[in-house]
Amino acid sequence: MTSINTHSLRFTSSSRIQLAVCISMIIKQDYPHKWPEIVDKISIYLQTPGKHIKAFSKETVIRQNMFLDLSGWPGALTCLYQLVKNYEYKKSEERAPINDAMNLLLPLLCEIISRCMNDQRYRGFLKR
Secondary structure (H helix, E strand, C coil): HHHHHHCCCCCHHHHHHHHHHHHHHCCCCCCCCCCCHHHHHHHHHCCCCHHHCCCCCHHHHCCCCCHHCCCCCCHHHHHHHHHHHHHHCCHHHHHHHHHHHHHHHHHHHHHHHHHHHHHHHHHHCCCC
16 A cells, blocks of 8 residues: 555556556455455555655645645545445445445544645635
8 A cells, every 4th residue: 555655646647547446456356354454554544644755856746736745645545436436336234344444434534624624725726
């Protein structure tokens, strides 16, 4: 997951699509039995995303419209999206793993969104 987040910022859009397909296949095969920690990793990257952008210069951050505290979100949100997508059409009795994941991640996402709405730095990104 570390390399997914670190490298997802540098990928072209077609590479990001391929990465998302790869993540989807891994999740489909390995979650929750072989890769149960993906939910914890998503949570960590959503809470502390700024630790993973040190390799970029300030000019790169400005040019690519990245902020230091948002750098881990693309990879984390891609993984979350693929996780949810894999359970989209499952029967309710097969959805226990995603329900547990959402019980952890939805309050966190709600808090992050609320924090962004109240932070003046993000006003330009929010549409009303």
